[in-house]
Amino acid sequence: MPAASPFEPVAEIALGPGARVYESGWQSWTPSTSYDVGRRPHRPIASAAIMNGWGNRLAPPDDGYQGEGLLVVDPSEGGDVVVVAARDPAHEVPTVRASARGAAMTVSANGPVDVLRHPTGSAMSNVLGQWADEVSARLVAQPIRPAPTIWCSWYHYFIDVTAQDIEENISVIEKDDLPLDVIQIDDGYQAAVGDRLTLSERFHDLRELTKRINETGRRAGIWVAPFLAGESSALARDHPDWLLSGDDGPVSAGRNWGQQVFGLDLTHPAVCDYLGLVFGSLVDLGFDFFKLDFLYAGALEGHRRKNVSSVCAYRSGLDLVREAVGLSPYLLGCGAPILPSVGKVDAMRVSPDTAPHFEPRDGDLSAPSGRSSILTGRGRSWQHGRWWVNDPDCLLTGSAVEERAVLVGHIERYGGLIGVSDRMADLDDWGRSTLERLCRERPGPTPFTDLWW
């Protein structure tokens, strides 16, 4: 495995009393926000969250700030706002650290970064927007496409979803003529994580479902974790050499679904063929919207067949998916390393998962909760319309949802992709009118204006 380069100082910044610092987290679920200098940033609480929520990059120092490929310091009191950002995020995303000693902040990085200074008084969100425009000019080749509106099975049924559940929701959406373009089957249809084309006992024929969805005039969507395999999958058992390996066996991509999960070596020719086959088959089955999840598993550090950076391997994996599905299907990234994905997906989940509870269970803001989704969804609002359409995660309209009006306000202000994930038969008048309003008034794929933070 390539040894990490040492941290070298790249900027020394004089701080005023109202100084702030912005940390950009590694992947969709990693908290990304700004802090008053001196305030302790959000950090993982349980070690299990480090991989899943925080991205298993270098552990941040106890007494400082850390961004992945991007950190911004606003020193206040007449000082320039300083952006320290990956020079070439399509190849390498260095870790950037900042620590304050008295009235000075030292910023260091472990790879090539640019240090960009903006005149005093620039709001951080504008400075981030400017940088995002420059990155977009280099990496986003196609115009950003507006997102369809979506019904997603996850937040009501979770892993236990059945074909009957999907059919019931198709029927209600059709009967009530709900303004939803895509009906998206989430995790739970497949036999095991990693075995994408073998169905769980709760599903028997995806073709029947996509036909039924298409008959209502809607598009069929599906969840896939393309770069991940669970230890209990046939893939991991039959092809251990397809897994990304470290010095002591396969590299862990964390634990989920009650098992160890691993990342795939996206430079292995057989893995490439296999992914082509999987996505080709899903297109043949009638899917044309793909929620690509747990993408971070394709960008872990490890030994690969080809000696390319983890970011390059990851991007080639996304290219492969696009080639296999063709140009027209809509790709939504999730659990995805943010900077390495620019230019490769149509929409991006820009926050941890939403949930009916507002406070994260153990105080970890990478864990599902209303507050987690708002904090980071807002902290990445400058990416919308520049790199992709921002997905703030689904609307939940049930009366048991804590602070549901606050969540709706967040999606209304910072959402680009509008999805809903209730059981549609449960939708009450408030839910229906809220859903209709959010779908009708959703913004186009152009940057948000008047971001003030």
Ligand code: 9PG
């Ligand atoms: C399906 C879900 C939904 C959801 C995604 C993603 O173990 N974890 O830390 C963990 C984090 C996120 C997560 C699942 C597990 O949710 O964001 O919308 O598609 O996968 O499994």
